[in-house]
Amino acid sequence: MKVEIWSDVMCPFCYIGKRHFEKAIEKLPFKDDIEVEWKSFQLNPDYHNTTNEDLYTYLARAKGMSVEQAKQMTDQVVGMASNVGLNLNFDTNVPANSFDALRFLHFAKSKGLQDQAEEALFNAHFMGAKDIAKHETLISIAEDLGLDKTETVQVLQGDDFAEAVRYDVYESQQLGVRGVPYFVFDRKYALSGAQPIPAFEQAIVQSFTEWQSTQPKTQLKSLNKNDDAVCDENGCEI
Numbered sequence: 001m002k003v004e005i006w007s008d009v010m011c012p013f014c015y016i017g018k019r020h021f022e023k024a025i026e027k028l029p030f031k032d033d034i035e036v037e038w039k040s041f042q043l044n045p046d047y048h049n050t051t052n053e054d055l056y057t058y059l060a061r062a063k064g065m066s067v068e069q070a071k072q073m074t075d076q077v078v079g080m081a082s083n084v085g086l087n088l089n090f091d092t093n094v095p096a097n098s099f100d101a102l103r104f105l106h107f108a109k110s111k112g113l114q115d116q117a118e119e120a121l122f123n124a125h126f127m128g129a130k131d132i133a134k135h136e137t138l139i140s141i142a143e144d145l146g147l148d149k150t151e152t153v154q155v156l157q158g159d160d161f162a163e164a165v166r167y168d169v170y171e172s173q174q175l176g177v178r179g180v181p182y183f184v185f186d187r188k189y190a191l192s193g194a195q196p197i198p199a200f201e202q203a204i205v206q207s208f209t210e211w212q213s214t215q216p217k218t219q220l221k222s223l224n225k226n227d228d229a230v231c232d233e234n235g236c237e238i
Contacts (some may be wrong), residue, residue, distance in 0.1 A: 001034055001211040003204075006041040006172050006182040007118070009101045009132055012077050012088060015122040017181035017194035019084040024200035030208055038109070038118050040102040040168035041180045048097050049133065058095040080194070092129035099165065101132045104142070106161035107152070113145050120145065186211045 005021070007014040025031045044062070053061075059070035074090040081088045101121055108117030120141045124130035130137045135156045142152040155161065175184065183191045183200075185207035191199065 055093040096133035
């Protein structure tokens, strides 16, 4: 069963939601039957950090609040993240335009490493004090993931996967997504936000149960005349 997650690397609730979702499925007996696909949703697409402003200044300006209020707001998020083992550091967080990071995620997806790249970008942005808009940051992450450096540079210097990012955004609009994280289960149910772990577990179990009931069941008709010349878990009858 497929679970699609619309997300932006700039979103702390997306990182927290990722952890809640992972903890919800880790003990489920059918966890290996869950396919996760990350989808692009760019927050503040016109933003470019040309003045090296810090996160508190960015939030204060964007939300019309004081820097102190911005710090108080992020303190609450830090507490929420710490409950699932994430040590977010907003003091060193670098606000950035995430479009190239989202393109990079699609590149990683083409190599079967999308989830690993998503985790690495979140870690770099929220705990590593990295500017995820800079190509050198993305290239370093690519090398850590085992991706080819030359190919990564070519992707980032060109326009590769830009249309894939735009299509994800378009698709989110068609689904009525207004904010992230946004989890879609088998294109049937949805959860928005970093919901509590039990909420994710309930949604996954319900969605999977219904999905499983629709899968074709293969019943083979045997043409054997006898059961000779076979081996089973007890060995072979010679």
